Amino acid sequence: MIETLRDFDYRLFHLVNQSMANPLLDLLCPIFRDIKFISGCYFIFSFLLYKSFPEHFLKIALAGAFTFLLTDQLSAHFVKAIVHRVRPCNNFETGARLIIEHCGSGFSFVSSHATNSFGIAAFISMLSTRRPITILVLLAWASLISFSQVYVGVHYPADVAGGAILGLVIGTTTGFIVKTKFDLKSTTY
Secondary structure, X not given: OHHHHHHHHHHHHHHXXXXXXXXXXXXXXXXXXXXXXXXXXXXXXXXXXXXXXXXXXXXXXXXXXHHHHXXXXXXXHHHHHHHOOXXXXXXXXXXXXXXXXXXXXXXXXXXXXXXXXXXXXXXXXXXXXXXXXXHHHHHHHHHHHHHHHHHOOOOOHHHHHHHHHHHHHHHHHHHHHHHHHHOOOOOOO
């Protein structure tokens, strides 16, 4: 069973990393996973949260920062330390096509980019009152970041799937706690 899952993961990795290769994605995917792009998105999310909840913004921002800290630390320093999965770009058997400058020195499972982005997406989605459109946009954003991790060659699909699940659990939990504790109601988004 585990060999079948690993084989499927490798095949899916090759599909995304090699078969889907094209100049447009070669240009865009490194941007979508870059800290400048992600930080810019966090700034926009913060502005929208401020507009929606001005009286509770500081508390929400602190809870969002805590959510990020939790997703980042659990993925990078707990799960990766236990699993020790080698990144595809460091595993020469995979034949990974690395299209960014550095592979990364850490382990692969789970993807911290995926955990962080899905955690923040879930956290914000829990606070939203126009949930369907907000959830779709935020999940598309987190999925784009996660897809880019596989496309550039630094993670397997299972790494981003595991990160997405971990992030969704953490973000949904912290978002639910914040929404319930402060009885948040927004009319902006």
